[in-house]
Every structure is written in structure tokens, then in C-alpha cells.
Amino acid sequence: MGRSPCCEKAHVNKGAWTKEEDQRLIAYIKAHGEGCWRSLPKAAGLLRCGKSCRLRWINYLRPDLKRGNFTEEEDELIIKLHGFLGNKWSLIAGQLPGRTDNEIKNYWNTHIKRKLISRGLDTKTHRPLTGDTQLNTSTQPQLVTMTTDVASKPLTDLVDDGHSSGISIDEDRCLDLNLDLSISLPYTSSKPSTSSEVLMPLTAAEAGTPTSVPPYTNHLLMLPFGVPKQ
DNA sequence: AATAAGTCCAACCGCAAAGTC
DNA sequence: AGACTTTGCGGTTGGACTTAT
Numbered sequence: 167m168g169r170s171p172c173c174e175k176a177h178v179n180k181g182a183w184t185k186e187e188d189q190r191l192i193a194y195i196k197a198h199g200e201g202c203w204r205s206l207p208k209a210a211g212l213l214r215c216g217k218s219c220r221l222r223w224i225n226y227l228r229p230d231l232k233r234g235n236f237t238e239e240e241d242e243l244i245i246k247l248h249g250f251l252g253n254k255w256s257l258i259a260g261q262l263p264g265r266t267d268n269e270i271k272n273y274w275n276t277h278i279k280r281k282l283i284s285r286g287l288d289t290k291t292h293r294p295l296t297g298d299t300q301l302n303t304s305t306q307p308q309l310v311t312m313t314t315d316v317a318s319k320p321l322t323d324l325v326d327d328g329h330s331s332g333i334s335i336d337e338d339r340c341l342d343l344n345l346d347l348s349i350s351l352p353y354t355s356s357k358p359s360t361s362s363e364v365l366m367p368l369t370a371a372e373a374g375t376p377t378s379v380p381p382y383t384n385h386l387l388m389l390p391f392g393v394p395k396q
Numbered sequence: 397a398a399t400a401a402g403t404c405c406a407a408c409c410g411c412a413a414a415g416t417c
Numbered sequence: 418a419g420a421c422t423t424t425g426c427g428g429t430t431g432g433a434c435t436t437a438t
Contacts, residue, residue: 182406182432204423220424221407256426271427272405 179213183222187212191219192227225268232264236273244270244278249292 179187194210200223203216212219236244240262247258255267255274262270279289288295 180408202423203425217409217424218407224425225406253427267426268406276404 178207178215178218180218183214183226187214188222188227191223195223195227221268225266230264231266236265236277240265241278241281244274245282245292248274248278252290 190210190212194206194212198209203220206212206216206219207214210219214222243262244258247261251257253271255271259265259267259270282289282292283295286295287293
């Protein structure tokens with residue numbers, strides 16, 4: 167059988183976008199908003215598939231994107247989030263205002279991997295590369311609080327009762343973890359610009375109060391890294 | 397100056413989840 | 418309930434650019 171193609175490939179452009187295509191896409195979304203990506207190209211007069219339009223908009227044309235180099239704070243935040251979430255780039259991007267999953271993924275592969283290696287850490291587990299495979303929390307980097315098999319599970323699995331999913335989370339190692347997921351309102355531009363402000367530790371009571379969140383984020387994560395256990 | 401090697405990143409692809417009928 | 422459609426995600430690639438020789 168095989169899958170049906172996402173679009174009529176014989177009649178679509180591929181490769182780099184031209185300025186004219188960008189302008190058409192921007193103008194269309196400004197006028198009509200983000201709607202049905204599948205029908206957007208035709209409506210906007212673009213010879214592109216919907217997926218391509220979506221990617222171009224999200225990764226490059228969105229007005230709220232932050233261009234330029236990653237800061238040291240962003241580096242560290244990405245490392246911490248990756249230690250917890252694994253390759254969940256969209257969720258990591260949700261904690262970095264103005265950054266896209268694609269951008270972070272690229273940055274991880276080109277910069278941060280090397281950074282971790284230079285620190286003698288495994289880029290997947292964030293544990294020391296040398297020696298034993300036994301978990302020894304006293305020697306682990308603080309950023310890793312969950313086993314990687316847990317980190318690789320869908321987040322929804324992590325926030326159910328912890329039993330039906332078959333995942334058992336070591337409570338001792340996760341006591342300082344406050345993971346709250348909720349549907350969030352769209353991002354507004356009047357928000358903190360630094361990652362440390364975005365990821366402020368919240369109390370349980372505070373966590374119940376909706377706060378502004380990064381764009382295109384369905385899940386609001388509150389991960390109070392660095393907060394000492396009581 | 398030429399070119400080989402390395403780096404970066406935009407864009408594509410396939411898959412899975414979510415939504416619709 | 419299940420088939421089909423649409424959207425979103427993560428992995429990968431190709432080409433442009435930069436640096437080293």
C-alpha cells in the first residue's frame with residue numbers, strides 16, 4: 167500500500183526559498199493567520215507543500231524568532247533540559263523563547279555535544295564517560311535526575327499515576343522535580359528575554375497559576391533545576 | 397591563489413500522534 | 418471502531434560558507 171504523499175510532489179518547488187516565496191507566505195499568514203497548512207500553499211499562491219510552508223514559517227519567518235548566537239545561559243539550559251527530556255527538541259525549544267526546535271537540534275549536534283564530550287560526559291546519558299555504569303548519584307551531574315529510559319517516554323506517560331504507564335520513577339531522585347503540563351496561551355512578546363528568568367523555580371502554588379510561556383508550546387514545564395532539596 | 401577539510405544550518409523525509417468523518 | 422487525513426516531531430542530508438594547508 168504505502169503512504170499517500172503529503173502533497174503532489176510533481177508540482178511543488180523544493181530546496182531553498184526565494185524572497186518572493188517568503189513574502190507571499192508572510193503576507194498570507196499576516197492576513198489569514200496560521201490555519202490549514204495543507205491548503206495554505208494553494209491559497210497563498212505558492213508552489214510548495216504544506217509541510218514545507220510550515221517549516222519555513224516556524225523555523226525562519228516567525229516574527230518572534232531570536233536570531234544570533236546562543237548565550238552561555240541558553241547553553242546550560244539546553245544541557246539541563248536535554249538531561250531530563252532527551253531529544254525532545256520541541257519541548258526544549260518551548261523553554262527557550264525565540265528559539266526553534268530545529269535550531270536547538272542543530273546547535274546541540276554542532277556545539278553542545280562537543281562541549282559535553284570535553285567535560286567527559288556521555289551526550290546521551292549525561293553521565294561520566296569513563297568507568298562504571300552503575301548509577302552513583304553522588305558523582306552524577308546534578309542536572310540528571312531521571313533515568314534515560316524515563317526521559318525517552320512521552321511526557322504524558324510521566325505525569326499519569328506512574329503505575330499504569332509501567333514506569334517507576336525513583337522518588338528519592340525526583341523529589342526536587344516539579345513537572346506540570348498544561349495547555350498554554352499563545353506567547354506574548356512582553357516577556358523575559360533570558361532563559362534564567364523563564365525557568366524560574368516555582369512553588370506548587372505558583373505552578374498552578376498560568377504564566378506566559380514561549381511560542382508554540384503546548385506543554386508548560388516547570389523544572390526547578392538547582393533548587394536544593396528541603 | 398587553489399583546494400581540501402571541516403562546520404553550520406535550512407530543508408527534506410518518514411513516522412507517529414492527533415483529529416475527523 | 419476504524420479508516421483516512423492532517424499536523425508535528427526527530428533524524429538526516431546537501432550545499433553554502435569558513436578555515437587550514
